[in-house]
Amino acid sequence: MRILCFIDSLGSGGAQRQLVNLGIGFKERGHDVSFLTYHHEDFYVNVIINNAIKYTCIEEANLVKRLLKIRKFIRSGNYDVVISFLEAAVFMSEIAGFPFKNWKLIVGERSANPNIFKSVKLRLYRWCHFFADHVVANSHENIDIIAKINPLLPKSKYKVIYNMIDANIWAPSVRYIPNNGKLTNIVIVASHQYLKNLKGVIEGVNMLSIENKNKIHISWYGRKCVDGSYEEAQVLVDKYRLKPIFSFYDATSDILEKMQNADAVGLFSFYEGLPNVICEAMAVGKPVVVTPVSDLPILIKENGIICKSSNPDAIASALNSFLELNLDQRKEMGLALRRYAIELFSKEHILDKYEELMKSN
Structure with missing residues (x-):
């Protein structure tokens, strides 16, 4: 499958780390993986390049022009699957699929920010989940929040998938000395x-x-x-x-x-x-x-x-x-x-x- 992983940047955050790990895992399974960002932070850039993963950064200060450029990039990419993490990237990926699309869109919900309930913009983002095929949260608390904001979203779209950890790498060290x-x-x-x-x-x-x-x-x-x-x-x-x-x-x-x-x-x-x-x-x-x-x-x-x-x-x-x-x-x-x-x-x-x-x- 041709898979596009879309997020704001390749900075040092936890969401970035998870999406990079997923992208590498898909690549190892034989998928054709690409990354798209709109801010240039290079913490993980070398990691994905070293794994022969294509990377594109669309930097555009004007928000409307940014949305249009990203929409065009996604719609012309002939992708089978688009996976997007973090609110703004998720929103843009959902708009890119409107009014129709020929790829599967999986969007990530990864924050339990209580301000979601107070912000018109953040609530609007969650109503755009109608345009996604699957809404993946990394906790049950996330799902509960989204269900309260958008009670009309079918439960069949929700899925809880925890963070991915390679336990062979993330393992205890024999050199550790307690205290x-x-x-x-x-x-x-x-x-x-x-x-x-x-x-x-x-x-x-x-x-x-x-x-x-x-x-x-x-x-x-x-x-x-x-x-x-x-x-x-x-x-x-x-x-x-x-x-x-x-x-x-x-x-x-x-x-x-x-x-x-x-x-x-x-x-x-x-x-x-x-x-x-x-x-x-x-x-x-x-x-x-x-x-x-x-x-x-x-x-x-x-x-x-x-x-x-x-x-x-x-x-x-x-x-x-x-x-x-x-x-x-x-x-x-x-x-x-x-x-x-x-x-x-x-x-x-x-x-x-x-x-x-x-x-x-």
Whole structure:
């Protein structure tokens, strides 16, 4: 099949990572795969080029001209399947298929943003799902949100397919040393946006006892966005004198090694689609400390620490609970999460699910 994967950019985000992984998987199965974006961010460009996948970026500042150029590109591409991720790309792919199309359109719903209910534009995007053949969400929470916004959309269009993880790559390291240096090392992988709740993490850490502050180190990997959250967080770190506890790094393509050497992986967002990084942490066999976003309570169950909410008190309580666990308890949590990850997120399982949709009538 000729498959077009369409997304805003090939930046370092979780949705981009998932679509790139899908594209590579389809290529390995013998499909003719191409990528289309409209912003030039090259974090994953070399990855797809090295896998002999074609790449086109249509950069156009004028929104109407951009839509028309992308519509023309898709309609003239002779594709069998178009898979689009993220709201604007999904919308443009749906408009490209109006009023008729001769390809199958699979659109992704990957965010549980509560502002969807307040925004006319975001609600309109979901009504355009009538033009898609399948709406794939990576959590049941996503499906519930879309069903509330667009109750007329047939349930037969909905499908939950979790994130794809190659458990042979995302695996524990034999070189991992628990509590290396007697510090509990927690890795957080998230871009710097208010919704990722760095401020809440800093406030929560500041509530820890001096004893527990001396037991923990947090390494945060992620690109800096333009909303000011990173700069405000640095002021807070200085104010509370927490510089010995926090280290901040740019996004890295070598995040696997960082996770393998961590004692736990954290995520403290206000809302998320299914967080890619937590799925990967599960596959690596790491215990996790997370807020109750998306399907994480269903997936993690008792094999991790789930904050009661995203407020600083709950974060402090969750961190304290994790610090109280002994090494055997942490290891058991990680092994259980890896078993779940292999069962739910395996590459072959996820690719099979997508191919079923591609071939369905």
